[in-house]
Amino acid sequence: MPELPDVEGFRRELANSLPGRRVRDVDVRDTGILRNTSAHTLRRRLTGHRFRTPRRHGKWLILPTDGPTLLVHSGMTGHPYYAPDDAQTDGPVRLVVALDRGELHYLDQRKLRGVWLADDEDTAGVMGPQGPDALDIDWPAFRDLLSGRRGGLKATLLNQSVIAGLGNLLIDEICWQAGLHPTRSTAGLDADELKRLHAVVRRVLRTAVRHGCVPGLPRWLTGARDEPDPSCPRCGTRLNKTRVAGRTTMWCPRCQKR
Helix, strand or coil: CCCHHHHHHHHHHHHCCCCCCEEEEEEECCHHHECCCCHHHHHHHHCCCEECCCEEECCEEEEEECCCEEEEECCCCEEEEEECCCCCCCCCEEEEEEECCCEEEEEECCCCCEEEEECHHHHHHHHCCCCCECCCCCHHHHHHHHCCCCCEHHHHHHCCCCCECCCHHHHHHHHHHHCCCCCCEHHHCCHHHHHHHHHHHHHHHHHHHHHCCCCCCCCCHHHHCCCCCCECCCCCCECEEEEECCEEEEECCCCCCC
């Protein structure tokens, strides 16, 4: 499931190949991935324009041209990538943007989100309310955003209008490494707990971005998620799985007391 580290990986990969490339043609192979435009309009508006440097905010990949901007939200299975001219397509490629060299592909199995088209000044309207990007947020901003906020911790961190980019796997990992239960009241966190939480957010994200995903490292909670009988990498206690804020949530009853 693409989260901030995956999308940042997509952005970095495309930043090495996409800027300056001119759009020759657009082949929408499945209109089910288009969200606010038609295949005809996308082809007409993109053709002839050159891509600029890709950007990212939260889980959104922003692909500006010298004309309109292409926005991609990968949902659970989307993967935008650059394909050389001689590359073979692999998997359900829903969109192919032919360039003067190579192609931009968008592969997506489940089509839960997709692709939007906007003028550059209208991208905020497409993305909706977005908080500061989780990779960049500093301690004072983090403290001010979470202090006194109502609701459970995981639900708060999932809210993209509070902090943009955190998803289910990241939040479970962050809460576990910070020793905080995902249902803890956000307003009930004291200053030391908030500061520890911020430090863990930064540490987890830096490591995950290096891997291009939320990695299943040996000493990480994520590494235990898919085990038949998962135990806590820190204390060995059997891990619990429950639904929190509509997501399957893993936590340690010893390390993360309610």
